[in-house]
Amino acid sequence: MAREVWFVLPPRFMLLDFAGPAEAMRIATEFGADFQLHYAACDVQTSCSLGLPLGGLQPLPVQLPDDSLIIIPGADCSAEAYALPEARRIVGWLNSCFDPQRHVLATICSAALLAGMAGLLAHRQCTTHHSLITRLQDSDNSASVLENRVFVQDGAVWTSAGITAGIDLALQLISQLASPAITREVAREMVVYFRRSGQDVQLSPWLAHRNHLHPAVHKVQDLIAASPEQDWSLSALAGQVHVSVRHLSRLFREHAGVSVHDYHLALRAARASQWRTAGLSKEKAALAAGFSSARQWQRVQAAAKVS
Structure with a gap:
């Protein structure tokens, strides 16, 4: 039976946070991964960080089948976006539908804050984009927020730094839920030469010491x-x-x-x-x-x- 993968889109979702992992999952199905992809939001249409509308979305499911994977991309101007009623509905939906014994949750970038608002990061290790570390720490003092990590897994909950790190997270999920062989094919198709691991730092050494003009x-x-x-x-x-x-x-x-x-x-x-x-x-x-x-x-x- 196919594993259901639900991309849940918050208001003002970051397009790259969504498109990178979604393409990785889609390409994985072409190489044999048994995934069934769904795209859901609080309304049938929403807009991304670029202002482009995205329609034809499914409603948030009332129930999730066992072994479902939920992936939530981050949002632009998350402090404002997550104060909107639609974001609050996603938090309530996570509270009522996500079961860490039966499901897997993966948040990208600021979406870790939504998981924190739903109480799903309590006593877990987690991470987020480096600019949001303090906000995530303040959202739940019991969470162990790890700085400068590409992604972190703690049980059934995965969190990532976001932007391109969402692709690294998706590839790791494909490796665990499908196979390393399929992951290699996906990475090759996406021209991802080296996959970063969860232990890699967000701030690349390839960019360090380059903030000058000489x-x-x-x-x-x-x-x-x-x-x-x-x-x-x-x-x-x-x-x-x-x-x-x-x-x-x-x-x-x-x-x-x-x-x-x-x-x-x-x-x-x-x-x-x-x-x-x-x-x-x-x-x-x-x-x-x-x-x-x-x-x-x-x-x-x-x-x-x-x-």
Whole structure:
């Protein structure tokens, strides 16, 4: 029997929060996942964050079959959106229909707040978009809100950071509810090269130390990021941007706030983590990322935690 997947759309829902996971689930059915997709809201028509109307929606079901999966995308301007009557109805519906012994709930971005309002995060680990962490903590003091996580599972309740993290969450759900093989096909079809795990941070190391305007430093960062496994020497990098080694070191620390060496190691560690998530052993992941061994990778990780 097909597993029913209910996308429940709150007012002003974020279009990418909905479309990314919905496409992942739809593509999964093309590769053999036994999912039956439904799209529901409080009214037959609602509008998304871009102002586009979406019609032909089903009403919130009075009862949910066993093993149903509920996915709720976040909303734009959630403080206002979740004060609307439609959002309150979704909270009441969750209270009356969701049973953690029989169903699975996945919230994306700010939708974790709706789960919190329904009392479903009590004494659970959870997360949300990094800008909403404090609001989620304030909504239920008993919840253990984890910062800077892509997604978190605690029993039958999944929460995620939202936006593109909703796709990572959907792929993980497909892996658990269908199969890892189908998930690989979906990721390939969606051109998701590396799937992030629940342990990955929201704020990508690939974007860290880029909040500056110096073109030479950005070019060096682009070179390292394109191939972190390469043994970049300071002289080779300096030659690419036509400055001396000493001048590059000074520019990099001044504008990026970190040394070239430490920046390079951080991206190697990120690449090794990606290869590990892709299924390589620790040793092979470390070697593929340019480390001499898994032990060297672990030392870099340990040093990063201390700093």
